[in-house]
Amino acid sequence: MQILKDEVKRSICTAALAEFKQHGFLKASMRQIAEAAGMTPGNIYRYFKSKEDLFGELLQPVYEELTMAMGTIKQEIDGSLCVEVKDHLSFLRQIDATLIRLFRESSTELNILLNLSEGSEYRAVKGDLVTLVNQIMLDVYGTMSEVPGMLSPREQASARMVASTIMESICLILRENEDGDMIKMLVDELLFMYSVGIGEKMRLRHT
Amino acid sequence: MQILKDEVKRSICTAALAEFKQHGFLKASMRQIAEAAGMTPGNIYRYFKSKEDLFGELLQPVYEELTMAMGTIKQEIDGSLCVEVKDHLSFLRQIDATLIRLFRESSTELNILLNLSEGSEYRAVKGDLVTLVNQIMLDVYGTMSEVPGMLSPREQASARMVASTIMESICLILRENEDGDMIKMLVDELLFMYSVGIGEKMRLRHT
Amino acid sequence: MQILKDEVKRSICTAALAEFKQHGFLKASMRQIAEAAGMTPGNIYRYFKSKEDLFGELLQPVYEELTMAMGTIKQEIDGSLCVEVKDHLSFLRQIDATLIRLFRESSTELNILLNLSEGSEYRAVKGDLVTLVNQIMLDVYGTMSEVPGMLSPREQASARMVASTIMESICLILRENEDGDMIKMLVDELLFMYSVGIGEKMRLRHT
Amino acid sequence: MQILKDEVKRSICTAALAEFKQHGFLKASMRQIAEAAGMTPGNIYRYFKSKEDLFGELLQPVYEELTMAMGTIKQEIDGSLCVEVKDHLSFLRQIDATLIRLFRESSTELNILLNLSEGSEYRAVKGDLVTLVNQIMLDVYGTMSEVPGMLSPREQASARMVASTIMESICLILRENEDGDMIKMLVDELLFMYSVGIGEKMRLRHT
DNA sequence: AATGAATGAGGATTCATTCAT
């Protein structure tokens, strides 16, 4: 019996999504995907040029949205002078809101994009996010530092750590939860802890 | 004149450690290890049953120490009644201190154990740590909750999130830094943020 | 409204001709042909049993003309006694004229037949031409040899070489040129060089 | 029973040489080679990194010698001013002598290099030789042309044809003969025909 | 104790061909 082309394509995508989610890009097996989709490996190549191509088909939309949102945020950061702490937090919240929105639209894809894309062309995404957050954190630290704009190596390392752990933590929350509202709450809580913590830390330094 | 068995074994371990650190368990190559150890792959199998076995040989000590320390902490937690917030923090600090101690003793092994053991039998270690920290957090939340001992699903999820992100963050700090003192400082800072943050959150709830 | 069978067949042939010319029989792709012909691979198999069959459909006419012309020339050769050198050259010129005529009629097909048929049943065509030319050359050498009719192994090898290189060279000229007049000129020149060369060689031997 | 490493390597090379000679680089199958060498495909990769690598192992020596000889000849051509026809012929004879020498040393390898290397990094060798011969022929034609140094398109095409057919013919002779002395004789004869032919052609033009 | 040869199952990918619709 014959199945419509789109249906087949969708079944490949479904199978691929599951396989990529379980094993990540590198360890995902085209054979497994084919089997799960109820066909021979060769047939997948009628629909997708390569493993990369199939991966891209799944992640490209999320990737583009994320990249675009990051670009916008970055422009705002670069464009705004004399920013204050609460503005920085708002940047963070923008990033966080973007991630949560994307999660609501395509949770699995975002998860794969952030946590399981090693070996593919998307491998750098998490790093890019960290870099962006780091830029924000450097601003935060710079503003609150004794000698504004001049950060000691320790402060730089600290900012870097905060950026990395925030992003890693958000990714983890996305990874381990299914419900969008729950995720929103948890990320809010996380950012609250970080902001109070950082605020308090800075306050102590100045006394 | 032959090389003593132990010396050979040690050279295998040295080579394996480097390989596992660089590529993780899954992508580590027995051939590379053999080459770096100055021998043929076949010979490794005279000393170790399998890749998994060799991996275990390297990580078992750290794993045991970590497990034992976790057990002790767990007992203390279970044994102490009416704990207060600062005690919980002390448990956290105990865990943190354990990790830092182990890091100072065997940084590479701990790193591999926590961050590069995917695909091996040790893959669950990080999860175990999370579970332990989660238990502490549940206590913390339970103590401070309106109805002590009874946590809402949201509070449970929150506790779980805090536990996961703390552990993930500590692992990240271990992964991205080489210097023990730097690591100690960063972990301290991280825990400070979390504790201030959690404290503040709880305080707000009661007003 | 459906497309007439013949029209479809013709469009397949057109596409196939281009594909075979570009990639040769072995590396030609049925998918490419189908795509270029505006249909699916499966449909080609309603018109042709196989790649080989399709290949044959294209080359059969040229092949037959060539074979027939060769047959005629061969009969002339076998039928004429006491032939002289300039007659032999005329045989060569007949072959050459045949090839050029076929080239003017169906340049692509002839090119494919002679230069790109490896892997197909036509792979031997060039060899057949060489055999024919070789027969002519053996006559030439036989006539001019010291002991007419008796050729030394060296003379036989020499005749064979001349036959092969002439044919190979003509094929090369056909392969690397598009313009019929240019081809004619180059083949003429080639045959001139060979005939003067052979004549001179023979002359030298008798002094 | 165990076979010495070199013996295995040699048996792979022997099998590969036969396979490459029969099918050319592109169509040669590693499976076939492995089977002919009495082993599994995987085992070949203990000795050679890839098909290309195996191919290179067989052809590199011949390739280097040929390239070096061509370089030397090219330098001589470029360095000599006011050359005469017989010098040109001597260049041709140098090339021819190089090929014959290499053939005596490694006939199969040279054959593969010149005639069956499509798809590999050596694919351009024959073309390079043609280019070199073409350079010589352009000099020849230029010297003998009415307006020295200025060649009409027809003369250029003619020179190109002569260069190509000479090289193709020499390759063919190498391909179809086994005995070095025989090859030498045939190539000599070929060059004799071409030189007499070209000389005569030029002579006619000037009367 | 050590080697190096060898395997076998796996990886991604290609492609002529078949066949139900």
Added chain:
DNA sequence: TATGAATGAATCCTCATTCAT
């Protein structure tokens, strides 16, 4: 008549593991 889905065997290649020597 034509489609497009599907197959199966082929391609090169990798790697943990085994085993005779």
